Amino acid sequence: MSFFGLHYNLEKKAIGLVLAIIGVASIGGAVEIAPLFTIHQTVEEAPNMRVYTPLEVAGRNIYIREGCYACHSQMIRTLRDEVERYGPYSLAVESKYDHPMLWGSKRTGPDIARLGGKYSDEWHVAHLNNPRDVVPESVMPHYSWLGRNSLRNEDLGKHLAALRKVGVPYTDEMIANAAADAYGQAAPDSPRAEGVVKRYGEATNVRAFDGRPGELTEMDALVAYLQILGKLTDAAHKTAASGAQ
Structure with missing residues (x-):
């Protein structure tokens, strides 16, 4: 019997065909779903990983709002040239508190998974105001208005509360404050700066990110977010060090 003859016979037996489709789809579904039962074995441990501060959450929201993820990935692959250029390859645990994930695959601009601390705040501000002032060949658009826009922060507690519902361990105190x-975080000389360090740790970046203390802008938030990328945990660097031994 030819292949087409077999196919015609199957079409005549609708119930059998439906059962065959379900069977094949079930195999595909099992292949995709089964690994989820071992997720605890594939996601690395990072007990000292910290959460994003409210200012960094706001900056991440602005990053998404402006579509920055369309040109910058946040996932360093295990390829040698990527590791040599960007640093240790990305681990699953590093995106543990990212909702949504921003791994990406498009690199019109460089990967920024380990951007934090690579450049100064002043560099980032200049780059966002006019990218070609610091990278002459850049095709990135400018975002100078971020320095003129006051940051809306009155609803950040709601943002943190929503993130807690999907597993980010924000406390009631963090949400309330x-x-x-x-x-x-952007006003190091204000009494409120002490509260940031108390709730998020001594390693928290507390400074006037846009160079204008006392005035909270969207530029502050975005730079604060960029400066923490790759620094929520040092798990990747430990993994790279152990692999080199």
């Missing part, structure tokens, strides 16, 4: 902490 979200607006104050967003201001305090």
Whole structure:
């Protein structure tokens, strides 16, 4: 019997055909679903990983709003040239608190998974105001208005509360003080700065990111977010060090 003859016979037996489709689809579904039962074995441990501060959450929201993820990935692959250029390859745990994930695959601009601390705040501000001032060959558009836009921070507590519902361990105190902490992180000389360090740790970046203390802008938030990328945990660097031994 030819292949087409077999196919015609199957079409005549609708119930059999439906059962065959279900069977094949079930195999595909099992292949995709089964690994989820071993997720605890594939996601690395990072007990000292910290959460994003309210200001960094706001910056991440702006990053998404402006479509920055369309040109910058946040996933360093295990390829040698990528590791040599960007640093240790990305681990699953590093995106543990990212909702949504921003791994990406498009690189009109460089990967920024380990951008934090690579450049100064002043560099980032200049780059966002006019990218060609610091990277002459850049095709990135400017975002100078971010420095003129005051950051809306009164609803950041709601953002943190929503993130807690999907597994980010924000405390009631963090949620209640979200607006104050967003201001305090960008105003190092204000009394609110102490609260940020108390709730998020000594390693938290507390400074006037856009160079204008006392005035909270969207530029502050975006630079604060960019400066923490790759620094929520050092798990990747430990993995790279152990692999080199």
